[in-house]
Each structure stands twice: as C-alpha cells, then as structure tokens.
Amino acid sequence: MLTIQLSSWKEWAILLLSLGKIRISLFATLTATAGYLLATGQPSAPMLLPTAAVFLLAFGSCGLNQYQERAIDASMERTRGRVLPSEGLTPKAALTISITEISSGSLLLLFAVNPFAFLLGLFAVFWYNGVYTYLKQKTAFAVIPGALIGTIPPAIGWVSGGSDLLDPRLWGIALFFYMWQAPHFWLLLLDFGKEYEAAGLPSVTRVFSTRQLKRILFIWLLSTGVSCLLIPFFGIGVSVPVHILLLSLTLWLFWITIDFFSSSSPGPSFRLTFTRLNIYVLCVIALFSLDRFLFFSYTRTALITRILASIGFKPV
Numbered sequence: 001m002l003t004i005q006l007s008s009w010k011e012w013a014i015l016l017l018s019l020g021k022i023r024i025s026l027f028a029t030l031t032a033t034a035g036y037l038l039a040t041g042q043p044s045a046p047m048l049l050p051t052a053a054v055f056l057l058a059f060g061s062c063g064l065n066q067y068q069e070r071a072i073d074a075s076m077e078r079t080r081g082r083v084l085p086s087e088g089l090t091p092k093a094a095l096t097i098s099i100t101e102i103s104s105g106s107l108l109l110l111f112a113v114n115p116f117a118f119l120l121g122l123f124a125v126f127w128y129n130g131v132y133t134y135l136k137q138k139t140a141f142a143v144i145p146g147a148l149i150g151t152i153p154p155a156i157g158w159v160s161g162g163s164d165l166l167d168p169r170l171w172g173i174a175l176f177f178y179m180w181q182a183p184h185f186w187l188l189l190l191d192f193g194k195e196y197e198a199a200g201l202p203s204v205t206r207v208f209s210t211r212q213l214k215r216i217l218f219i220w221l222l223s224t225g226v227s228c229l230l231i232p233f234f235g236i237g238v239s240v241p242v243h244i245l246l247l248s249l250t251l252w253l254f255w256i257t258i259d260f261f262s263s264s265s266p267g268p269s270f271r272l273t274f275t276r277l278n279i280y281v282l283c284v285i286a287l288f289s290l291d292r293f294l295f296f297s298y299t300r301t302a303l304i305t306r307i308l309a310s311i312g313f314k315p316v
Helices: 001-019 022-040 043-068 070-074 090-114 115-135 145-162 168-191 193-198 208-235 240-262 266-294 298-308
Strands: none
Touching: 001 043, 001 090, 022 043, 022 145, 022 168, 022 266, 043 070, 043 090, 043 115, 043 145, 090 115, 115 145, 115 193, 145 168, 168 193, 168 208, 208 240, 208 266, 240 266
C-alpha cells in the first residue's frame, strides 16, 4: 500500500512539474535572483520572497499556456505527450492549478515585496498568456514582441531589491535578455518547423528558406553577444576579471555563431546551437551575480591604487 501511495505521489509531482514547464520556470526564477543580487549587491533572506513569487508566476503562466494550447499540442508529435493531450490532468484541474499559482505569486509580490514588482508580475502574465500566446497563432514573428517576456523576471528582482525601474543599469540587463530571447525561441521552433506547419500554425520556415533563416539567426546571435559586452558600460560588472571572462565567453559565442552558420546539417545544428546559447546565458548570469562577491577587490580603481602604492605613490 505504501509503495502504491509513493508511486502516486511521484506521478503527481511529475505531472505538476511538466504542467509548469519546470526548466523554463526555474530559468525565470534564476534571472529574477540575478536581478535582485545586481540591485542589492548581496544575498539576503528577503530575496527569497520575490524569487518564490516569480517561480509561482512562471509556473502558473506556463500551466495556463498549456491549457490555452491543449488542442494544438494534441495535434503535434512533439507535444502529444504533455499532461493535457495525454490526459494526465483534466483541463479543469490544470486551469485551477495554474490560476492558483498565478494568484499566489501575485499576492506574494503585492503584500510581501512592493507594488512595482506586483505590476510587473501581472504584466508578465498578460504579455505571455494574453499577447504572445495569441500572436503565435497569427504570425510567424510573434517572437519579436514575445521576447519582451525575458526582460521581466530580472526587472522584478531589480525593483524587489529597492532599485529604480528607470535605472540605466536595468536597461542594460534587459537589452541583453531581450536579444537572447529571439534566437533562443527561433532555434527551438526551427528544429520543429515542419510540425508547426502541419498543425496549421504560422512558421518562419514558411516565410524564409533555411539559408535565409541561418543568416537572420547569425545576426541575432552576434547581436546577443554585443549586447552582453555593452552591459558594463551601463554600470554593471566593474571588475577586471569579469571583463576578461565576459570577453572570453562572448568570443566563444561568436565562434558558436560562425560554426552554426557554416554547418550543412540544419537539424543537429539548430539543437546544438540552442544548447550552447543557453549555456552562454547561464554563464553570463552567474558571472554578473558573483561579480561583487568574488572580484570585489579587482575593480579598475582598486588595481590602479595597488599599482601606484607598489611604486611608492600615496594618494592624498
């Protein structure tokens, strides 16, 4: 009896994680955490509240998206195994769970964080489930406005840390996440472009040839790297080691981009570049988040002071 009960709990947990697209939700939570750390400069117990809220919002929003697209998912080979097409959960149960999580995350931001974070959270749900999900069925270029979604979790973390929404440093971070979202989504979609066409959905594979798409993605990927290198000019990441590592990572991204463009095998090339791009973004997030903790004594000012001190110069 215990084995059966344990098995049912495991199955229930797997269903919930699948409904909320756990990897996407965790990534959104990670970027919100990075936004908070960049705003405050240090981890703290209050950081747990906005990160938990973002997780609930992302989890619920992804679940609501699956509820909205359950008929489309049932018609595509790649998504037929999801919780709703496979009847792991009923649509009513999925909707109830999703609304509960969105409500819990929103209330947590409103009463435990601040009104700005709350409004950003509501906007994220509206933009993802109201605008982007609708546009995906109308245009192959839904990812362009949809990429705005990627900028909101770090903004929630930023304002939760007490920083200004209009701070130029936040806009530098937001630009990077926006530029990353477009190639991230398109590389994923391109790998299954034929399925989207078969399901009757607008697809960029109908608009452009594979060669044209690779050229477009080539520009997007290079632009993502450039936007990353611009972040220090907005005042984020002031230590010399961060600059060196950031440049090294971005040169690696440029090499990935060239390798992707010159590859003659579209399918594996899309998948491999998708994985590499996400690794790059994770490394950048970690680098900026740890900047003040690992490299606080290696800022340009500190290094210049040390050099002057070593030759006997004492600043007045």
